[in-house]
Amino acid sequence: MRPDRLASMDTQTINLDSKSILAKLIATENIQVQHNKVKTASFDTKHRVLTLPVFKNQKGDVYDMLIAHECAHALHTPSDGWAKIEDDSLRSYVNVLEDCRIDRIIQKQYPGVVKNYLNGFDILEKQNFFGTKGKDLNKELMLIDKINLFYKSSKRLPISFSAVDNNWLSKVDALKTFDDVVDLAKLLLNWQKKEVEKLKKLPEFDNHPVANNYNLNDDESEDESNGEESSENGQGQEAEDNGEDKKDSDEQTAVNSEAKEGGGKGVAPGVLVSITNENMESKMSSLHDQEKSYSYFTLPKVRLNDMIVSNNKFLNDMRKHILDCTKKYPSDLIYYNWLKGAYKDFKNENKKTVMYLVKEFEMKKAATAYKRSSTDKTGTIDPLKLKDYKFSDDIFKRLTILPDAKNHGMMMLLDWSGSMCDSIKQTTEQLMNLVWFCQKVNIPYEVYFFTSEIGESAWNKERSKQGDEVFDYKYGNVVMDKCHLVCVANNRMKKTNIINFTPIMSIAILLRK
Numbered sequence: 001m002r003p004d005r006l007a008s009m010d011t012q013t014i015n016l017d018s019k020s021i022l023a024k025l026i027a028t029e030n031i032q033v034q035h036n037k038v039k040t041a042s043f044d045t046k047h048r049v050l051t052l053p054v055f056k057n058q059k060g061d062v063y064d065m066l067i068a069h070e071c072a073h074a075l076h077t078p079s080d081g082w083a084k085i086e087d088d089s090l091r092s093y094v095n096v097l098e099d100c101r102i103d104r105i106i107q108k109q110y111p112g113v114v115k116n117y118l119n120g121f122d123i124l125e126k127q128n129f130f131g132t133k134g135k136d137l138n139k140e141l142m143l144i145d146k147i148n149l150f151y152k153s154s155k156r157l158p159i160s161f162s163a164v165d166n167n168w169l170s171k172v173d174a175l176k177t178f179d180d181v182v183d184l185a186k187l188l189l190n191w192q193k194k195e196v197e198k199l200k201k202l203p204e205f206d207n208h209p210v211a212n213n214y215n216l217n218d219d220e221s222e223d224e225s226n227g228e229e230s231s232e233n234g235q236g237q238e239a240e241d242n243g244e245d246k247k248d249s250d251e252q253t254a255v256n257s258e259a260k261e262g263g264g265k266g267v268a269p270g271v272l273v274s275i276t277n278e279n280m281e282s283k284m285s286s287l288h289d290q291e292k293s294y295s296y297f298t299l300p301k302v303r304l305n306d307m308i309v310s311n312n313k314f315l316n317d318m319r320k321h322i323l324d325c326t327k328k329y330p331s332d333l334i335y336y337n338w339l340k341g342a343y344k345d346f347k348n349e350n351k352k353t354v355m356y357l358v359k360e361f362e363m364k365k366a367a368t369a370y371k372r373s374s375t376d377k378t379g380t381i382d383p384l385k386l387k388d389y390k391f392s393d394d395i396f397k398r399l400t401i402l403p404d405a406k407n408h409g410m411m412m413l414l415d416w417s418g419s420m421c422d423s424i425k426q427t428t429e430q431l432m433n434l435v436w437f438c439q440k441v442n443i444p445y446e447v448y449f450f451t452s453e454i455g456e457s458a459w460n461k462e463r464s465k466q467g468d469e470v471f472d473y474k475y476g477n478v479v480m481d482k483c484h485l486v487c488v489a490n491n492r493m494k495k496t497n498i499i500n501f502t503p504i505m506s507i508a509i510l511l512r513k
Contacts, residue, residue: 031074032476037293043074047475050074054289062287065120068113069099072106081178092273093185096144099277100151101175114154121153124280131279140209142192145276147172192272214275297478300471307470308448311487346429347436354436361441410438414449414488435489447489452482 032049043050050070055063077098085091107114124130130149135141137149138160146159147169161169168188175181196216199205211217326333385395414431416424431447438445471480 032296032298034296035294036296037288037290043070043077048074049476053284053287054292054294055287056289060123061116061119062123064113064116068106068110068116069103072102076102076105076178078178081182085182089189089272090182090185092277093144093189094182096148096274096277097172097175097181097185097188098178100147100172101178101181103151104173118154118156125153127283129280129283130276131283132276135213136209140213141276142195142210142214142272143168144188144192144272144274148274148276189272196272214272296476298476300473300477300480303470303472307483307485309484309486311490311493314486314488346432350429350433350436354433354440357433357437358440361437409444410434410446412445412447414447416449416451416486438491444491445489446487446491448485448487450483450485452484 032047034049034051035054036051038051038053052066052070082091082094085094103117107117125132130152132141132149137146137157141149143165146161146165149157150159150169151172171184175184199208199210200216202208205211206217322336326336380397381395382397385392388395412431412434414427420427435445435447437443470483471477473479
């Protein structure tokens with residue numbers, strides 16, 4: 001991989017991590033932050049998961065503005081609020097008014113994001129994210145879109161509001177809860193429907209900019225009349241009209257495409273929605289990085305009492321297994337006695353190695369203690385320094401203080417998987433040396449091996465516990481198979497067990513092989 005490519009990937013990882021931390025700080029809770037291939041930012045209020053799109057440019061005010069916006073939803077939008085809203089028009093109105101409410105709250109709570117909102121809106125408007133380029137905001141938009149742009153611009157756009165409009169703005173400023181938002185959205189939608197009915201009575205309704213912008217015209221009757229007129233013409237005239245119709249159709253397609261761009265996802269006849277909000281959501285996909293995707297999961301909570309097999313249980317099961325084998329196969333007793341002798345020879349051969357490890361450890365321990373030592377006066381006069389009292393005040397005995405270096409220990413984990421069959425003997429021999437070393441220098445230690453087959457082994461006839469009996473799962477956890485940690489040895493073992501656990505380990509190794 002090229003170095004510059006690797007550097008860019010590292011920078012991206014750092015940016016994602018920093019933005020995740022920013023989201024958690026704004027949300028004031030340890031929420032899960034995920035970056036993935038999604039169309040828009042969203043928050044799962046039930047499972048407390050904030051999902052953000054992977055943007056091509058992960059720096060800038062737009063990204064920070066979106067994080068603050070979605071965290072505001074996390075804090076102030078109820079999880080079951082949207083479930084009760086089924087009407088598309090009402091959902092669009094609620095969406096706009098709820099954004100107005102939570103943006104005002106988050107900017108008041110965190111004044112530092114105000115600049116992100118100002119700059120972020122300017123960037124989006126310059127790139128025509130709201131579909132308002134070349135349009136008269138005062139003549140071609142309904143009130144809901146005027147409200148949307150007015151509040152998203154932090155009340156900076158030059159939009160003219162009538163006395164009736166200002167009354168609605170005061171109600172928007174007074175919103176406190178999500179229920180208030182739903183109630184106001186219903187009132188505003190009903191009022192807008194009445195205004196549309198009044199508009200349809202105007203003689204110039206078909207050419208009215210609002211009617212064209214929101215697809216309020218009844219195009220079906222026009223299509224039928226055009227079809228009847230075409231059927232009355234002759235074949236020659238029909239051919240000529242076909243050419244003209246094709247040209248008109250192409251022009252109409254272009255107009256519809258432009259209208260769709262201005263109206264976001266396109267507005268069905270009779271459905272009143274915020275076209276600026278719809279258009280913004282559709283335009284946001286242009287900022288997304290469609291090539292990157294991530295998978296997120298967390299480890300489940302472990303029931304340690306069910307997962308860990310104690311040292312006493314392990315040794316008792318091993319002793320019982322050896323006893324059963326010698327009763328069933330008396331010839332194995334000779335083999336076990338030979339194994340004990342081989343273990344004693346191995347221990348004698350490695351005494352020098354263990355003592356060398358102990359010597360090196362004590363030397364480094366003494367050097368570290370000397371480095372951290374401090375000398376202080378005791379307050380007791382040193383008789384050998386009395387002769388210097390006339391020209392020196394340092395006539396007291398001194399004491400060298402050495403720090404207590406006993407705050408260390410060793411935790412050893414042995415891989416007991418099947419892939420270790422070729423090297424398990426050498427690995428266990430090294431483990432024995434480390435255990436003897438810990439015993440010599442009196443270091444606390446724990447030795448475990450992990451396995452998924454403990455309940456199916458020859459020396460343990462118990463049923464192996466499944467993953468759901470060892471782990472407590474919740475949303476977002478990775479599913480784990482059965483797994484156990486077996487305590488082979490520790491510093492709390494009795495002296496008899498300390499002496500005997502190693503040959504038992506050797507037997508287990510040979511049985512495994």
